[in-house]
Amino acid sequence: MKWDEIDQQPCSIARALSEIGDRWTLLLLREAFLRTRRFADFAERTGAARNLVSDRLEKLVAAGILERRRYQERPPRDEYRLTPKGLDLHPVIMALVHWGDRWHDDGRGAPVEHVHRTCGHVMHAEPSCSACGTRIDPREVTVRAGPGLRGLPDADRIGSA
Amino acid sequence: MKWDEIDQQPCSIARALSEIGDRWTLLLLREAFLRTRRFADFAERTGAARNLVSDRLEKLVAAGILERRRYQERPPRDEYRLTPKGLDLHPVIMALVHWGDRWHDDGRGAPVEHVHRTCGHVMHAEPSCSACGTRIDPREVTVRAGPGLRGLPDADRIGSA
DNA sequence: GCATTCGGTTTCATTTCGCAACCCACTCCC
DNA sequence: GGGAGTGGGTTGCGAAATGAAACCGAATGC
Numbered sequence: 293m294k295w296d297e298i299d300q301q302p303c304s305i306a307r308a309l310s311e312i313g314d315r316w317t318l319l320l321l322r323e324a325f326l327r328t329r330r331f332a333d334f335a336e337r338t339g340a341a342r343n344l345v346s347d348r349l350e351k352l353v354a355a356g357i358l359e360r361r362r363y364q365e366r367p368p369r370d371e372y373r374l375t376p377k378g379l380d381l382h383p384v385i386m387a388l389v390h391w392g393d394r395w396h397d398d399g400r401g402a403p404v405e406h407v408h409r410t411c412g413h414v415m416h417a418e419p420s421c422s423a424c425g426t427r428i429d430p431r432e433v434t435v436r437a438g439p440g441l442r443g444l445p446d447a448d449r450i451g452s453a
Numbered sequence: 454m455k456w457d458e459i460d461q462q463p464c465s466i467a468r469a470l471s472e473i474g475d476r477w478t479l480l481l482l483r484e485a486f487l488r489t490r491r492f493a494d495f496a497e498r499t500g501a502a503r504n505l506v507s508d509r510l511e512k513l514v515a516a517g518i519l520e521r522r523r524y525q526e527r528p529p530r531d532e533y534r535l536t537p538k539g540l541d542l543h544p545v546i547m548a549l550v551h552w553g554d555r556w557h558d559d560g561r562g563a564p565v566e567h568v569h570r571t572c573g574h575v576m577h578a579e580p581s582c583s584a585c586g587t588r589i590d591p592r593e594v595t596v597r598a599g600p601g602l603r604g605l606p607d608a609d610r611i612g613s614a
Numbered sequence: 615g616c617a618t619t620c621g622g623t624t625t626c627a628t629t630t631c632g633c634a635a636c637c638c639a640c641t642c643c644c
Numbered sequence: 645g646g647g648a649g650t651g652g653g654t655t656g657c658g659a660a661a662t663g664a665a666a667c668c669g670a671a672t673g674c
Contacts, residue, residue: 293500294632294660295476301500302564304553305483305546313476315456315662322466326596326611331621337607339454339462341663346622367671369620377556382591383580384552385466387544392465395538401600403463404611409593413584419544420581420588423574427581430543432570435487439562446498450487450565455663492652502632507653528640530651 302441311355312381316340317348318388324358324378325385329371357381386417463602472516473542477501478509479549485519485539486546490532518542547578 299310312318319338328334335345349372352358357378360370374381386406393402393416408415419428437447460471473479480499489495496506510533513519518539521531547567554563554577569576580589598608 298480298500299557303483304550304557304564306480306553307557308549308553309476309479313479315459315470315474315476318470318474319459319467322464332619335621337610339459341665342622343624343664344662367620379591380555381552382594383548383578383589384545386580386589386594387548388469389465391541391545392467392469394541396460396465396468398601400603403465403599403601403607405597405599407595407597408582408584408589409595410587410590411582411585413582415582415584415594417544417580417589418583419547419578421569421572421574421576422579423569423576424572426571428544428547428569428578429571430540433543433547433576434568434570436566436568438564438566440559440564442561446564449498493650496652502634503653504633504655505631528651 302444302446311351311357312384314348316344317352318385320345320348320352321357321378321381322385324372324374325382329373330369331372334372352378383417387419390416463605463607472512472518473545475509477505478513479546481506481509481513482518482539482542483546485533485535486543490534491530492533495533513539544578548580551577 296310298306301307312321316338319340320334323334323337326337328337331345331349334340334349335342338345340348349358349360353360353372355377356375358372359375360372363369363371389404389406405414406416407413420426421428435450437450441447441450457471459474460468462468473482477499480501481495484495484498487498489498492506492510495501495510496503499506501509510519510521514521514533516538517536519533520536521533524530524532550565550567566575567577568574581587582589596611598611602608602611
């Protein structure tokens with residue numbers, strides 16, 4: 293299977309990865325969440341080649357994750373901003389940062405800290421159950437086939453309700 | 454910058470992506486969380502070419518995310534299982550699935566549902582603050598330079614305490 | 615007029631991917 | 645014992661993606 297066919301899999305991860313699964317794309321998104329908005333800054337801060345930055349930003353705009361906006365006419369300058377769909381990736385980024393902090397600490401501590409303005413503390417994201425609100429223990433989560441998988445061969449493997 | 458230098462960035466995301474940022478790697482991990490353990494199953498279920506499966510599984514083992522274990526001597530058969538470091542990616546996977554469900558619904562509903570055994574309901578992961586426990590609103594989270602960034606040029610850009 | 619900045623595009627050598635074919639150890643079945 | 649089948653890979657090769665650097669063009673700044 294080629295990479296550009298993976299979004300046809302009946303899998304939310306495959307579909308998500310078809311848009312953001314690229315090596316550089318998530319780094320660009322990291323920058324977007326750090327309020328980077330301009331082409332040259334994306335290129336410099338991620339360390340990606342400019343042609344790749346150009347290509348990936350365009351794809352993110354096409355996917356509706358970033359929005360390109362003219363913010364100045366003379367000289368014409370555009371900026372790339374997160375759309376609601378893009379902002380909704382915040383939990384993914386937070387989870388990734390937390391994992392990196394835990395398992396790739398170089399002994400000097402986290403490079404970046406998150407502060408929760410609501411309570412004022414340094415924090416990380418902790419997954420909680422949308423139904424009962426308690427903290428999630430991975431072993432307490434089971435998977436089953438949902439409506440989007442009915443009648444497909446994978447349904448057996450995963451098991452349904 | 455080449456991709457294999459990316460883990461030198463003082464950024465937890467960059468470091469995390471250096472291990473799991475590959476296109477196919479996250480699909481393999483999806484399968485691992487669905488209790489896939491054998492080579493042929495990984496290849497078939499992700500749709501990746503076998504040489505890539507071989508290469509990526511090896512890298513995941515080297516990274517300590519999967520563990521290769523002989524579970525039968527004659528004929529020799531190994532299986533790949535998630536280590537604690539690998540299991541700790543659960544929040545990342547959950548977040549990705551949820552995003553995929555929200556923004557890539559093909560009209561038939563989620564392909565896979567998560568059930569919280571603790572409360573018995575279909576759920577998704579909702580990030581909550583590790584300090585105060587309330588649900589996180591992305592706009593209420595600010596970022597600042599942490600100890601791992603002290604003295605580096607990026608520190609200014611991000612702003613410190 | 616001349617240099618500089620921003621935001622790219624083009625070119626081209628190097629890597630990586632995708633696919634099919636091959637290999638080997640072992641088991642099953644007759 | 646011969647032949648087919650299975651699990652778990654490796655090899656080889658053409659096609660596609662990547663990375664570095666050069667180039668471009670519009671708009672200032674001086």
